Amino acid sequence: MSTAPDHPDAQEYEALLQFMYMAPVGLVQLDADGAIQMLNPVSAQLLMPLSRDGELINLFDALAPVAPDLRQQCASYAAPQGPICDAIRLYVHADDKSGGPQVMSLSMLKLDADRLMAVLTDVTEQDRRERQLRKTDAWLNAIMTNISDYALVSLDRQGRVESWNESIQRVTGYQAEAIKGQPYARFYPDGATTEAQQLDRLREADENGWTLDEGLRQRADGSEFWGSAMISPLPARADDTAPSPVPRTDDDPAYCMIIRDISDRRDLSENLRKAAYSDHLTGLSNRRAFFEAADLELTRRLKAVRPVALLVIDADHFKAINDRHGHPAGDAVLAHLAQTMRSVCRQVDVLARIGGEEFAVILPSVALDDARVIAERLRAEVVRTPALYEQQTIAYSISIGVAVMDDTLTGFDGLIKRADEALYAAKRRGRNQVAIWQNPAPEQA
Numbered sequence: 001m002s003t004a005p006d007h008p009d010a011q012e013y014e015a016l017l018q019f020m021y022m023a024p025v026g027l028v029q030l031d032a033d034g035a036i037q038m039l040n041p042v043s044a045q046l047l048m049p050l051s052r053d054g055e056l057i058n059l060f061d062a063l064a065p066v067a068p069d070l071r072q073q074c075a076s077y078a079a080p081q082g083p084i085c086d087a088i089r090l091y092v093h094a095d096d097k098s099g100g101p102q103v104m105s106l107s108m109l110k111l112d113a114d115r116l117m118a119v120l121t122d123v124t125e126q127d128r129r130e131r132q133l134r135k136t137d138a139w140l141n142a143i144m145t146n147i148s149d150y151a152l153v154s155l156d157r158q159g160r161v162e163s164w165n166e167s168i169q170r171v172t173g174y175q176a177e178a179i180k181g182q183p184y185a186r187f188y189p190d191g192a193t194t195e196a197q198q199l200d201r202l203r204e205a206d207e208n209g210w211t212l213d214e215g216l217r218q219r220a221d222g223s224e225f226w227g228s229a230m231i232s233p234l235p236a237r238a239d240d241t242a243p244s245p246v247p248r249t250d251d252d253p254a255y256c257m258i259i260r261d262i263s264d265r266r267d268l269s270e271n272l273r274k275a276a277y278s279d280h281l282t283g284l285s286n287r288r289a290f291f292e293a294a295d296l297e298l299t300r301r302l303k304a305v306r307p308v309a310l311l312v313i314d315a316d317h318f319k320a321i322n323d324r325h326g327h328p329a330g331d332a333v334l335a336h337l338a339q340t341m342r343s344v345c346r347q348v349d350v351l352a353r354i355g356g357e358e359f360a361v362i363l364p365s366v367a368l369d370d371a372r373v374i375a376e377r378l379r380a381e382v383v384r385t386p387a388l389y390e391q392q393t394i395a396y397s398i399s400i401g402v403a404v405m406d407d408t409l410t411g412f413d414g415l416i417k418r419a420d421e422a423l424y425a426a427k428r429r430g431r432n433q434v435a436i437w438q439n440p441a442p443e444q445a
């Protein structure tokens with residue numbers, strides 16, 4: 001059929017040819033026996049490794065080494081037109097140098113009784129990634145099913161459990177329904193971490209690539225074990241099929257958390273840690289641990305401004321207690337004071353003995369009013385519950401200086417100085433009381 005060049009049919013045909021030529025996929029038109037009638041540059045390039053002597057005459061012959069049934073499949077397709085096969089993968093050749101086979105995806109369409117259309121795409125890279133992912137999946141599954149003391153969960157941007165692996169049930173006893181959407185603090189004993197600390201850790205993971213902490217963890221039944229928890233950010237989700245990266249939502253997995261039961265090696269490391277960081281008499285943090293904790297708290301405060309309060313506590317007339325009851329009794333009073341501090345403070349607070357009969361408490365995320373209440377509660381509790389030593393009841397009292405971090409202070413030394421000034425004011429005013437540091441002079445609580 002001939003058509004004048006400016007006839008609409010001719011223009012349409014011209015446009016079709018242009019489309020075939022420009023199409024980013026391989027298009028081959030063939031007759032029912034496979035004889036190639038037309039092929040575009042992409043298909044020529046894709047089929048070239050299969051051509052004999054650089055000639056592409058019959059598609060079925062060219063593809064016979066990788067799709068031997070194709071001729072038969074097309075011949076037995078009875079419908080007058082329609083899809084014969086959809087996106088079947090053809091592994092063209094395994095070339096060791098290129099790191100894997102060239103992979104084509106082939107779809108065949110029957111246009112009418114005499115014409116078939118083959119659509120070819122190069123999916124080598126996609127196939128390679130899929131194989132890599134399957135390998136990684138198999139690896140991870142092997143790790144998670146064979147190592148019984150690791151649990152793996154993914155967290156969303158807010159630190160809520162987003163997905164979980166059955167290993168979490170083995171290590172923590174939690175079922176999926178009970179833990180999904182919950183903050184990861186569910187694995188910690190009550191009061192062992194605050195919301196601000198959890199977000200700090202996520203921020204640390206973002207900045208350093210990971211964050212690790214060790215301590216008591218809690219199982220679903222409330223029992224505790226010694227565990228480590230490592231959190232690291234997941235790489236930004238890359239969706240190959242999307243035209244641009246898919247933006248993350250708050251519910252997408254953003255972090256991976258690995259909890260490990262390390263009860264076995266806890267004793268060894270705990271003994272070493274205690275020797276280096278604990279006060280032998282009271283079991284509280286020693287000076288070294290106290291100042292390291294203070295540094296950490298201040299670094300965190302730089303990233304997210306929030307209150308930090310400090311209590312400096314001193315036993316009143318302690319020399320007289322020693323003189324009256326003896327030095328060992330004095331020791332028992334100090335141990336009793338430490339125990340009372342533990343009973344009043346939270347797990348996140350840093351309780352330390354920083355001198356002979358001088359103690360300090362860092363209260364993260366606590367503002368002045370609450371710090372005053374805590375200090376007063378501690379003072380009253382010491383008076384209410386005297387120490388016991390060898391059947392003797394030893395009544396004693398404490399004085400407490402309170403100060404909070406503010407922007408006029410550059411370091412922790414300044415905060416300690418203020419709390420000390422408040423403590424001396426409490427002593428001056430008669431002891432057994434709480435004094436708050438206030439500019440210019442500390443005032444009674």
Ligand SMILES: Nc1nc2c(ncn2[C@@H]2O[C@H](COP(=O)(O)OP(=O)(O)OP(=O)(O)O)[C@@H](O)[C@H]2O)c(=O)[nH]1
Pocket residue numbers: 314315316317318319320322326327328329330331334355356357427431
């Ligand atoms: N038992 C015992 N006493 C200690 C320890 N460390 C320091 N002390 C004693 O604590 C006493 C502190 O006395 P001072 O600094 O004079 O103060 P204080 O008698 O408590 O009087 P104020 O603080 O002014 O109320 C000293 O007698 C120290 O020997 C310790 O580890 N155990």
